[in-house]
Amino acid sequence: MKRWYKERFASTALIVGFFLVWELACVAFGISEIVLPRPSQIIVTLFDRWPALVPHTVQTLYTTLVGFALGVGIGVVIGMIIGSSRVAYDVAFPLLVGLSSIPKVAVVPIFVLWFGAGTVPAVLTAMVISIFPVVVNVATGLATTEPELEDVLRTLRASRTDILVNVGLPRAMPYFFASLKVAVTLAFVGSVIAETVAGNRGIGNMMLIASANFNVPLTFAGLFILAAMGIGLYLVFAAIEKRVTGWANRKAELAMG
Amino acid sequence: MTEALQRTALHAPPPATAPEASVARPLIRIEDVSLTYGRGERKVQALSRTSLDVPNGDFVALVGPSGCGKSTILKIVAQLLSPSEGHVFVAGREIGAVDIRIGMAFQNPTLLPWLSIRDNVMLPLKISQPFRSDWRRKKNGEYRDRADALLAKVGLGGFAGHYPWQLSGGMQQRASLCRALVHEPTLLLLDEPFGALDQFTREELWDVLQALWMEQKPTVLLVTHDLRESAYLANRIVVMSARPGRIIVDETVDYQRPRSIETTFRSDFVELNHRLRSLIFEARAAGSGAIPAGVAA
Numbered sequence: 177m178k179r180w181y182k183e184r185f186a187s188t189a190l191i192v193g194f195f196l197v198w199e200l201a202c203v204a205f206g207i208s209e210i211v212l213p214r215p216s217q218i219i220v221t222l223f224d225r226w227p228a229l230v231p232h233t234v235q236t237l238y239t240t241l242v243g244f245a246l247g248v249g250i251g252v253v254i255g256m257i258i259g260s261s262r263v264a265y266d267v268a269f270p271l272l273v274g275l276s277s278i279p280k281v282a283v284v285p286i287f288v289l290w291f292g293a294g295t296v297p298a299v300l301t302a303m304v305i306s307i308f309p310v311v312v313n314v315a316t317g318l319a320t321t322e323p324e325l326e327d328v329l330r331t332l333r334a335s336r337t338d339i340l341v342n343v344g345l346p347r348a349m350p351y352f353f354a355s356l357k358v359a360v361t362l363a364f365v366g367s368v369i370a371e372t373v374a375g376n377r378g379i380g381n382m383m384l385i386a387s388a389n390f391n392v393p394l395t396f397a398g399l400f401i402l403a404a405m406g407i408g409l410y411l412v413f414a415a416i417e418k419r420v421t422g423w424a425n426r427k428a429e430l431a432m433g
Numbered sequence: 434m435t436e437a438l439q440r441t442a443l444h445a446p447p448p449a450t451a452p453e454a455s456v457a458r459p460l461i462r463i464e465d466v467s468l469t470y471g472r473g474e475r476k477v478q479a480l481s482r483t484s485l486d487v488p489n490g491d492f493v494a495l496v497g498p499s500g501c502g503k504s505t506i507l508k509i510v511a512q513l514l515s516p517s518e519g520h521v522f523v524a525g526r527e528i529g530a531v532d533i534r535i536g537m538a539f540q541n542p543t544l545l546p547w548l549s550i551r552d553n554v555m556l557p558l559k560i561s562q563p564f565r566s567d568w569r570r571k572k573n574g575e576y577r578d579r580a581d582a583l584l585a586k587v588g589l590g591g592f593a594g595h596y597p598w599q600l601s602g603g604m605q606q607r608a609s610l611c612r613a614l615v616h617e618p619t620l621l622l623l624d625e626p627f628g629a630l631d632q633f634t635r636e637e638l639w640d641v642l643q644a645l646w647m648e649q650k651p652t653v654l655l656v657t658h659d660l661r662e663s664a665y666l667a668n669r670i671v672v673m674s675a676r677p678g679r680i681i682v683d684e685t686v687d688y689q690r691p692r693s694i695e696t697t698f699r700s701d702f703v704e705l706n707h708r709l710r711s712l713i714f715e716a717r718a719a720g721s722g723a724i725p726a727g728v729a730a
Contacts, residue, residue, distance in 0.1 A: 324543045328612075331511045331537040331622070332560040342560070346547045423547040423596055 213393040218400060221393040229382070233401055236367055236379040239295055240405075243302025244363035248356065251307045255314025259348070260340060265319050276308040281369050288374040298370035298378065305366035306359035313355035317348025350424040353417035360409045364402060459486040460533075460620065460652045461510060466519035467677075468505055479505045481677035482519070492646060492653040494663035494670045496709070498717045502678030503656045507622050510654065511537055523620075534561060536618035536651070540625040542605035544597040550608050551593035554580040557616040564616055583611045587641050603634035607641065614645055621651040627662065636694060639665050643691055660706050660713075665692055672709060674716040682712055 195215045201207070202214045209217060222229070258264045258272075280301060287297035321344055329339045371380030383398035468480040480502040487493050495503040508514040509521060512528060521528040536557065544553045558564040558576045568576070584593050587607040589600075597605055606626060613621060623642075627635040643666060646653060657663050663670045664686055672682035686705070688696055696702055 322543075324539060324541060325545060327511075327513055327539070328537070328543050328545075328556070329560060330513055331535050332557050332616075333532065333535075333562075334560045338560055342556070343545065346545070349547070421547075423598075 210390060210392055213396055217393045218396045222397040222400060225394060225397065229379075229397065229401065232377060232379050232382045232398075233405070235295075235377045236298075236364075236371065236402070237405060239298035239367040239371075239378065240302050240360075240363045243299040243367060244306050244360055246299070247303040247306030247359060247363065248310050250303070251310025251355075251359070252314055252352070254307070255311040255348075256318065256340075258311065259315035259318025260336075260344065262319070265315060272308070272311060276312075280305045280366055281373070284370050284373045287370070293374040294376055297374055298367040301370040302363040302366035306363045309355040309358045309362065310352070313351040314348050317351030318344045321347045350417075350421040353413065353421055356413045357410055357417070360413055361406050364406050364409075368402065460489040460491075460524060461485075461487040461654075462522040462525075463506065463510070464520045464522070466506075466509060466516040466521060468502070468509065468514065469517045478677040480509075480516070481679055483673075483679055485671065485680060487652060487654060489652055490650050492655070492666060492668045494655045494657055494667035495673060496657055496660060496663050496670060496713065497673030497678060498675050498713060499658060500676050501673045501716075502676060503673055504624050505678070507537075507624050507654055507656050510620070511535055511622050532562075533620055534616055534618040535620050535622060536613035536616065537622040538606075538609045538613040538624070538626040540628045542597065542602070542609040544605055544608060544612070546597050549594050549596055550584065550589065550600070551577065551580050553597065553608060554584060554593075554611045554615050556612060557618075561616055580611070580615055583615055584608070586645070587611055603630050603638065606630060606634075606638060610638070610642060610645065614649060614651070617649055618651050621646075621653045623653065623655040623657075625656055625658065628658070635659075635662070640691075640693070642666060647690060660709050661697055664702060664705055664709070665697060670709065672712055672716070681716055682709070684709070 199214050199216060202212060213221075258268050283304060284297055284301055287300045291297055291300070318340075325343050325347070326339055329343055334342070367378065368380035371378035372384050375381035375384075379398045379401055383395050386392075386394040386398065463483060463485040465482045465484055466480055467478065467482055470477045470479055483502070483506065485493075485506070495506060497503050505514065509516050510523075510528070523531050523533055544550070545556070548556070555572065555576050558579075559568050559572070564571075564576070581590075581593050584590060587610060589604060589607055589611070592600060592604065592608075597608070600608065606629075610626065613623070626642075627638050630638065639662065646666075653667075655663065655666060667686055670682070670684045670686060671680055672684070673679065674681045684705070688699075688702070
């Protein structure tokens with residue numbers, strides 16, 4: 177426990193130190209706010225412009241979460257199909273790798289072409305970008321299930337569904353939650369990219385306009401909001417993961433000899 | 434769903450006639466069973482025309498050099514593998530056509546790491562009929578008590594709520610035995626369940642298993658490479674030759690039960706072990722001579 181506090185303290189100190197060095201460097205080298213605003217300026221801007229920033233924040237959060245939810249839903253279904261059979265796994269993997277290696281920025285213009293600028297491309301980009309990590313992890317979790325564990329159920333005359341529900345899915349849970357943490361941060365990337373390229377609202381769009389007006393502190397304020405939302409959602413999923421899949425993080429000191 | 438319904442329907446009449454039937458024919462009859470793995474050049478014959486009868490309520494130990502196909506027999510009976518040739522009958526009918534309750538324990542405890550020890554033990558009640566139908570109603574009452582009582586019998590009384598990784602290997606294996614027996618199986622299949630344990634834990638678990646067997650009296654097929662274990666636990670020891678496995682000796686062991694560690698020091702026990710050991714040694718020597726010939730063919 178003592179070590180845990182020490183580590184927490186050290187990482188907090190590192191974050192505070194980072195902003196302190198930033199602030200002091202700007203003052204010491206006389207860096208203009210057009211190039212790199214001081215953290216204190218950014219925070220002041222954040223508070224000053226907060227009422228105007230709220231709708232953008234809500235918009236980005238909304239498109240991200242909707243896209244993420246759709247992506248996870250589709251990802252789980254595809255992952256289950258691929259992971260439950262060796263053949264499907266081997267057959268579908270090359271296609272998946274190919275699709276995933278397409279830079280997701282490149283698909284935004286296509287979505288704009290199909291659905292027009294605005295909310296829909298942002299949701300779809302967030303969705304597309306969060307599907308892949310979920311598919312890969314769910315499929316891997318299912319495909320790597322120990323055959324011995326399946327044998328336990330097979331001797332009990334369990335059906336394929338029984339095995340999936342009682343062994344495959346619980347076994348894949350740690351993989352699934354690990355992918356959620358990755359996917360939710362990626363979903364932000366997706367919706368912000370779409371907002372920047374073809375949005376009329378959202379943090380990405382706001383940052384684009386602010387930078388065009390050389391309002392650099394406001395641009396950075398957008399960055400801060402994105403970071404805060406990203407951290408927040410990551411923590412939510414990390415907490416759920418810890419509750420649901422605590423068994424996978426076994427601690428050696430609790431085991432008995 | 435329909436299949437399950439039909440199964441229960443089929444099952445309804447037999448209990449009345451079952452006792453006579455079991456006297457008339459063995460619970461398990463293995464008839465000229467062969468099994469080959471792989472194909473072409475990599476073909477390995479694991480079992481060659483093996484036949485074995487196991488009467489209801491018997492405790493049979495299968496011993497032999499490693500790779501002789503003793504585990505293969507167990508897996509065929511458990512329907513984890515299908516034989517390439519030959520037939521396996523259970524209660525007089527072709528395996529697969531009839532559903533008997535099987536409990537199985539493996540060399541590794543194979544407990545599901547995300548379930549508590551109690552939930553692991555209750556797993557057969559959740560999956561197999563007729564317990565399955567009442568699962569929702571009884572999982573927090575009768576089934577739970579049943580699992581706890583069994584855990585208490587093997588000395589895991591205070592550990593029902595623990596997770597597998599919190600227990601030592603021997604304790605996990607005890608839990609695994611409970612899981613194999615909680616649904617009172619007709620047939621208990623044990624695949625070297627104590628193979629990975631130290632001597633003292635192993636001998637302790639022999640007694641645990643003997644006590645549970647004397648209470649429930651399932652038919653047991655035990656695969657082991659420990660001769661003392663087979664002589665201590667079984668009513669009958671079946672010795673198999675090296676690959677491809679065939680049965681070379683079928684020995685009855687009639688020491689009085691409950692047997693204890695003292696039994697293992699008796700001169701006839703030692704003599705039996707000695708005799709079996711030399712038989713297996715001969716079988717191994719014969720086997721190693723046969724392998725080059727097999728490769729050439």
